[in-house]
Amino acid sequence: MFGILRIAYKLLANDRTKFTALIVGITFAVFLMVQMTAMFAGVLSRSSATVYNVGASIWVMDPAVQTVSNSIPMPDAVLDQVRSLPGVKFAVPLYSGGGLVKLADGTYQAVTIMGLDDTTLFGRPQMLKGQIEDIYGESGFIAVVDSEYTKLGSPKVGDEFEINDNRARIVGLARVASNGLFGVPSLYTTYSRALQYLPNTRFTTSYILVEPKSAADIPAIRDGVARIGYIALTRDEFVSQISHFYTFKTGIGTNLLMMSAIAFIVGLSISGQTFYSFILENLEKFGALKAIGMTSRELITMILFQAGFVSLTGYGLGTGLCATMIWLARARLPDYASIITAGNLLLALGMVVVIAGVSSWFGVRRVLRIEPFDIFRG
Amino acid sequence: MNMPDTPGNAFTKTGAKTVAIRAEGLTKGFGEGETYTRAVSDVSFEAYHGEILFVVGPSGSGKTTMLSMVSGILRPDAGSVSIEGQDIWSLSTDQLAHFRLNTIGFVFQDFHLFPRLTTAENVAIPLIIKRHPWDEAMSEARRFLEIVGLANRADVPPVKLSGGEQQRVAIARALIAQPDLLVLDEPTASLDGDTGRNIISFVRSQVLNDKRCILIITHDSRIFEFADRILNMEDGRVTGIEDGGSHVAHEGV
Ligand SMILES: Nc1ncnc2c1ncn2[C@@H]1O[C@H](COP(=O)(O)OP(=O)(O)OP(=O)(O)O)[C@@H](O)[C@H]1O
Ligand SMILES: [Mg+2]
Numbered sequence: 001m002f003g004i005l006r007i008a009y010k011l012l013a014n015d016r017t018k019f020t021a022l023i024v025g026i027t028f029a030v031f032l033m034v035q036m037t038a039m040f041a042g043v044l045s046r047s048s049a050t051v052y053n054v055g056a057s058i059w060v061m062d063p064a065v066q067t068v069s070n071s072i073p074m075p076d077a078v079l080d081q082v083r084s085l086p087g088v089k090f091a092v093p094l095y096s097g098g099g100l101v102k103l104a105d106g107t108y109q110a111v112t113i114m115g116l117d118d119t120t121l122f123g124r125p126q127m128l129k130g131q132i133e134d135i136y137g138e139s140g141f142i143a144v145v146d147s148e149y150t151k152l153g154s155p156k157v158g159d160e161f162e163i164n165d166n167r168a169r170i171v172g173l174a175r176v177a178s179n180g181l182f183g184v185p186s187l188y189t190t191y192s193r194a195l196q197y198l199p200n201t202r203f204t205t206s207y208i209l210v211e212p213k214s215a216a217d218i219p220a221i222r223d224g225v226a227r228i229g230y231i232a233l234t235r236d237e238f239v240s241q242i243s244h245f246y247t248f249k250t251g252i253g254t255n256l257l258m259m260s261a262i263a264f265i266v267g268l269s270i271s272g273q274t275f276y277s278f279i280l281e282n283l284e285k286f287g288a289l290k291a292i293g294m295t296s297r298e299l300i301t302m303i304l305f306q307a308g309f310v311s312l313t314g315y316g317l318g319t320g321l322c323a324t325m326i327w328l329a330r331a332r333l334p335d336y337a338s339i340i341t342a343g344n345l346l347l348a349l350g351m352v353v354v355i356a357g358v359s360s361w362f363g364v365r366r367v368l369r370i371e372p373f374d375i376f377r378g
Numbered sequence: 379m380n381m382p383d384t385p386g387n388a389f390t391k392t393g394a395k396t397v398a399i400r401a402e403g404l405t406k407g408f409g410e411g412e413t414y415t416r417a418v419s420d421v422s423f424e425a426y427h428g429e430i431l432f433v434v435g436p437s438g439s440g441k442t443t444m445l446s447m448v449s450g451i452l453r454p455d456a457g458s459v460s461i462e463g464q465d466i467w468s469l470s471t472d473q474l475a476h477f478r479l480n481t482i483g484f485v486f487q488d489f490h491l492f493p494r495l496t497t498a499e500n501v502a503i504p505l506i507i508k509r510h511p512w513d514e515a516m517s518e519a520r521r522f523l524e525i526v527g528l529a530n531r532a533d534v535p536p537v538k539l540s541g542g543e544q545q546r547v548a549i550a551r552a553l554i555a556q557p558d559l560l561v562l563d564e565p566t567a568s569l570d571g572d573t574g575r576n577i578i579s580f581v582r583s584q585v586l587n588d589k590r591c592i593l594i595i596t597h598d599s600r601i602f603e604f605a606d607r608i609l610n611m612e613d614g615r616v617t618g619i620e621d622g623g624s625h626v627a628h629e630g631v
Binding site: 010 | 446452476477479487490492494495499503504506509510511
């Protein structure tokens, strides 16, 4: 069988133009597909950054909340009601909102401000400089060192600036697991200071973070929260709700679908047509092989091998190209939001398999239909 | 006279000839209803080991159709073919493919060589289909290219060769699996007169042996001299079998 495959490979590879067109077509389609889905995966993972960084098991919120960044404030009383639910180990408030920082040069920079529960500091970031307790100090804020950090002028511990006309002092630098999507720097302070500094609506609690006594208590907590008119989501549920929002309510999903369809159509039309014309060009020779004594199964094997070979080569090149490009982009833009997940790779592989399958299906049909007698007759 | 093991003399009309092919009542029609045409009607003949049998007749007389049924690539509507005692049309499609691979060599009018493979790779194809190791198949191919006088063209693509050379490559490909039966349809049609004669002369002197039977369809009367017998066809029927010119041409050589 190896010899037959070697012949099959030579037949295709020695036809430089078609071989190149096939591989370029599939590489391009795979590249486009992986690029788009990686971007999408990056956006989705960034959009839930706060949920991961805070790390709470259960999030209680207004039922209308769609993403973590657009919270709907709840009355303070809800916190006590949640605390009194059976199965709740503890529940703390979280403030999440936006503010304006006036920088030393007089310009303004939007920031995300996270206000942590004063007693527990639940959801605290990992400290790089200073102590987390310094957050209690006068006007204390902790700056997150991520790719947006420089937008604040890379402040050091002890630096001061104004937030919404209040004096703020950097008392520590911290790191979080995941960057946000919106390209603004993050600051942490206490819940009470966040309320002091930032303009408030009548209600102030963005989220209530709940730790259940055990996983078995989650359904009861969910029911209890629902009874007081709010909703309790586990971390994974919240993340998938956010993903759902970005996928179906922002046009990102539609765009992804369109681009994937384009990648597929481009790949299929370039590769499918090239492969088909390769088969047609060699059709009489395949017929001669049949006359000589090659079985249909062997002919099909040859064709599938040819289609499989160019597809997998194109797949390797396409994913490699994409990985290289993302790597290069990251080197220049640290917050470039693209990640290649196993899902992306599988999706592109699926597309390649379909392209190869469709292309070879037409080829195989033609080759099976050709009669050695017609070849012999000339 | 009757020494069947000497190459080239099994045509002798004595009891010594052995049957390589027996065709009986071969019939084939194409189309249906109004358009039905009967291409071959009730053709029966025998061909012997060690002979070259020419099939001649006007265009459309059914030569190719008949020979395709004999060589296992076109199923007859009626009749049977036995090659070396094997009733070929009782075999399954795959068995028949194997049988062709091992027993029959084909030379097509348009050669049908792969332009993207080298000459040697083209010649090696039957052995490769037979799962011979690549290197062995390639060295066998070189040996057969040497036999047809093209040893130095093994590594070029066939399109770089002249028509006569390509035909010799096709013959080398048909011979490499050592077939008992060789079938050539109009082997000289795409060649000029001298080249055609040289090819058939080569087939007569180098390819024919006493275990082999060669069937050649041709219009080309200039090569009739190389035939042991000539089978005439007209309107799908055999109108007669006569001795060819090879007695005259080769007796006493
Ligand atoms: N596949 C087919 N479909 C329809 N008719 C066919 C087919 N093959 C052959 N025929 C008809 O059968 C008859 C015999 O054809 P065949 O090719 O066997 O003749 P031939 O003697 O080989 O002719 P030529 O010398 O031109 O090659 C012709 O009338 C031809 O039109
Ligand atoms: Mg013919």
